[in-house]
Amino acid sequence: MGTEDSAESRITELSERIRQHDLLYYRDDAPGITDADYDQLKQELLELEAAHPELVRPDSPTQTVGADPSTLFAPVQHRVPMMSLDNAFDRDELEAWADRARRRLATGDLGDLMCELKYDGLAVSLRYENGVLTQAATRGNGRVGEDITANILALEYKKKKSVPHRLPGGSPGVLEVRGEVYMPLDAFADLNKQQDEEEKPRYANPRNTAAGSLRQKDPSITATRGLSIWCYQIGEIQGGPTLETHNDTLEYLRSLNLPVNPKSKSVSTIDAAWKFIEQCEADRHNLPYEIDGAVIKIDRLDFQRELGATSRAPRWAIAYKLPPEERTTKLLDIHVSIGSKGKATPFAVLEPAFVGGSTVEMATLHNEDQVKAKDVRPGDTVVVRKAGDVIPEVLGPVLADRPDGLPVWEFPEVCPCPHQQPLARQEGDAAHYCRFPRCPEQLRGWIEHFAARNALDIEHLGEQRVRLFIDLGFISDIGDIYSLPYDRIRELEGFGELSVANLATAIEASKQQSLARLLVGLNIRHLGDTTCELLADAFGSLDRIMGASVEELAEVDGIGPIIAESVYEFFLSEANQEIIQKLPKELLEASSSDAEAEVEALPQTLEGMTIVVTGGVEGYTRDGVGAAIKARGGKAPGSVSSKTTALVVGENPGASKLEKAEKLGIPILDEAQFQRLIESGELP
DNA sequence: ACACCTCGAGTTCT
DNA sequence: CTCGAGGTGT
Numbered sequence: 001m002g003t004e005d006s007a008e009s010r011i012t013e014l015s016e017r018i019r020q021h022d023l024l025y026y027r028d029d030a031p032g033i034t035d036a037d038y039d040q041l042k043q044e045l046l047e048l049e050a051a052h053p054e055l056v057r058p059d060s061p062t063q064t065v066g067a068d069p070s071t072l073f074a075p076v077q078h079r080v081p082m083m084s085l086d087n088a089f090d091r092d093e094l095e096a097w098a099d100r101a102r103r104r105l106a107t108g109d110l111g112d113l114m115c116e117l118k119y120d121g122l123a124v125s126l127r128y129e130n131g132v133l134t135q136a137a138t139r140g141n142g143r144v145g146e147d148i149t150a151n152i153l154a155l156e157y158k159k160k161k162s163v164p165h166r167l168p169g170g171s172p173g174v175l176e177v178r179g180e181v182y183m184p185l186d187a188f189a190d191l192n193k194q195q196d197e198e199e200k201p202r203y204a205n206p207r208n209t210a211a212g213s214l215r216q217k218d219p220s221i222t223a224t225r226g227l228s229i230w231c232y233q234i235g236e237i238q239g240g241p242t243l244e245t246h247n248d249t250l251e252y253l254r255s256l257n258l259p260v261n262p263k264s265k266s267v268s269t270i271d272a273a274w275k276f277i278e279q280c281e282a283d284r285h286n287l288p289y290e291i292d293g294a295v296i297k298i299d300r301l302d303f304q305r306e307l308g309a310t311s312r313a314p315r316w317a318i319a320y321k322l323p324p325e326e327r328t329t330k331l332l333d334i335h336v337s338i339g340s341k342g343k344a345t346p347f348a349v350l351e352p353a354f355v356g357g358s359t360v361e362m363a364t365l366h367n368e369d370q371v372k373a374k375d376v377r378p379g380d381t382v383v384v385r386k387a388g389d390v391i392p393e394v395l396g397p398v399l400a401d402r403p404d405g406l407p408v409w410e411f412p413e414v415c416p417c418p419h420q421q422p423l424a425r426q427e428g429d430a431a432h433y434c435r436f437p438r439c440p441e442q443l444r445g446w447i448e449h450f451a452a453r454n455a456l457d458i459e460h461l462g463e464q465r466v467r468l469f470i471d472l473g474f475i476s477d478i479g480d481i482y483s484l485p486y487d488r489i490r491e492l493e494g495f496g497e498l499s500v501a502n503l504a505t506a507i508e509a510s511k512q513q514s515l516a517r518l519l520v521g522l523n524i525r526h527l528g529d530t531t532c533e534l535l536a537d538a539f540g541s542l543d544r545i546m547g548a549s550v551e552e553l554a555e556v557d558g559i560g561p562i563i564a565e566s567v568y569e570f571f572l573s574e575a576n577q578e579i580i581q582k583l584p585k586e587l588l589e590a591s592s593s594d595a596e597a598e599v600e601a602l603p604q605t606l607e608g609m610t611i612v613v614t615g616g617v618e619g620y621t622r623d624g625v626g627a628a629i630k631a632r633g634g635k636a637p638g639s640v641s642s643k644t645t646a647l648v649v650g651e652n653p654g655a656s657k658l659e660k661a662e663k664l665g666i667p668i669l670d671e672a673q674f675q676r677l678i679e680s681g682e683l684p
Numbered sequence: 685a686c687a688c689c690t691c692g693a694g695t696t697c698t
Numbered sequence: 699c700t701c702g703a704g705g706t707g708t
Binding site: 205343527642 | 689
């Protein structure tokens with residue numbers, strides 16, 4: 001009894017003292033105690049609480065309210081949606097935004113503008129109730145994010161620029177703050193130094209590493225990553241002061257010891273805002289953290305309310321995206337890769353260059369004409385960038401740096417595989433092809449294609465293993481996949497009992513796949529997912545497709561003479577017929593997918609509509625969205641055209657589709673509107 | 685014959 | 699994402 005009492009009073013005392021020191025540290029910026037002493041107090045409290053869990057109070061300074069590990073990454077509904085921002089890529093677009101806003105405002109005047117940096121990190125929401133951090137969540141899709149309270153609490157909160165667990169006295173009943181969690185460049189450098197010392201792979205860039213760090217299941221790992229945060233917005237506030245401008249908001253957040261970036265600037269003209277942007281661009285690499293642009297906001301909050309928001313972004317703010325980074329590097333050589341159907345694609349082999357957040361060593365050059373048009377030659381210095389922020393692209397040579405007499409690159413005459421068979425380009429074609437039927441490169445491509453997700457979907461049979469099995473002579477066509485010598489595989493290095501079993505199970509499961517997927521796996525020229533589905537639906541069985549004439553094949557809507565001929569030719573080949581004989585009976589008897597029954601069961605709400613999706617939609621995989629649209633009678637092509645009924649904009653949308661849809665005046669839907677559309681077929 | 689949709693294929697890196 | 703090319707409608 002006595003120990004319980006003394007423990008309780010000691011806990012109270014420790015909590016009080018720690019809270020006092022927190023206040024001194026945060027509010028007054030004047031630590032009243034050394035770090036070591038502070039840590040000792042904290043340690044004692046932690047130990048006491050561990051010994052007497054029933055005495056742990058929710059507002060204890062060690063707490064971890066809502067930080068129950070089981071809630072980590074649980075969905076969190078944002079009470080006020082976390083919207084994304086519209087983008088401007090040049091001065092004209094910035095002016096256009098300002099004009100639109102001016103026209104919407106009764107006064108016709110924007111008032112002051114707040115210019116802020118756009119930090120390259122992860123948007124998060126922090127919820128304080130009565131001054132205590134109760135919940136932290138990722139942005140997610142803007143409406144629903146993931147609970148990361150435990151990870152946020154684990155950040156070294158005594159360090160400035162990190163997240164305080166408690167706010168100073170007099171803070172509002174409810175305060176939901178938005179900010180960007182980022183990894184400072186020095187923390188990133190330290191982490192990589194550590195990786196080097198431990199001979200582990202380096203992390204590619206601070207943004208992804210910050211994201212990965214916040215996604216740790218073990219918060220103590222997150223704690224070591226040196227993450228920081230910049231707060232820049234209030235989502236919800238109850239019982240706080242009256243704020244009139246965004247500038248007030250920033251000042252207020254600062255007064256609560258929340259880290260607010262000092263580089264924000266208030267200006268009164270678009271001209272000055274543009275100057276700020278230019279300054280950002282110039283300073284970009286002198287900052288201790290990464291930015292990817294600037295944000296311009298209308299300062300007065302009453303103006304912000306008057307302007308409101310579109311379905312996806314507020315009208316009172318615009319993000320200026322810095323142009324994708326371009327770098328020069330050496331073009332070491334141009335090699336050719338052979339695709340599963342024999343297509344020879346030239347690609348640039350580059351001196352590794354760090355561009356747009358990752359190191360680039362290769363980039364496709366598409367075909368001979370593209371190489372000629374760009375006139376890039378091995379030995380050139382070339383300009384490289386990331387197209388759409390992801391795919392490396394060679395823009396062209398820096399002619400001034402070209403060595404004298406550098407020879408023009410010629411397309412190789414033979415296949416890079418050991419058989420060195422000729423590569424030929426047919427009249428009217430852009431591509432070269434290797435036509436050697438037993439080309440090992442093509443075989444590898446075919447096997448990979450057969451096992452791929454949209455075909456037979458065989459897990460655990462990836463590039464490495466395909467290569468290995470071909471080299472060992474285990475596989476010389478797709479039929480061999482079903483008679484792999486497991487006894488010998490078991491003896492290979494890197495194959496345990498479990499991995500062999502996994503592989504065997506995955507191969508066994510693939511026998512249940514549909515006819516359409518089998519067709520995809522057969523790797524027939526001109527046939528892809530869509531056309532295979534068409535054929536499967538029209539004929540119902542492989543037998544009937546094999547027995548069909550060119551004319552019968554071409555009768556299918558969407559199949560023309562060229563595809564029909566290609567299919568007919570494929571099945572005419574004796575070699576192919578033999579391979580098909582080797583496939584398991586279940587597969588050969590596969591019928592057009594069972595999904596058909598379900599398709600009919602769904603209400604055909606999207607009949608006659610063509611819905612294009614950009615970005616990821618909550619609750620669906622990328623392919624899944626298309627399937628959901630098609631299952632309801634709609635079409636889901638990959639690009640926007642004048643026939644498009646609506647464009648659905650999800651997470652991380654592509655700029656090109658959005659732009660095109662805007663130009664064509666096609667309705668743009670957010671995820672909520674898309675949900676409604678799917679359910680009822682109603683366009684907003 | 686032509687324009688405009690679509691589709692397929694190859695591709696990068698984490 | 700980008701390029702090339704087949705299919706379809708005018």
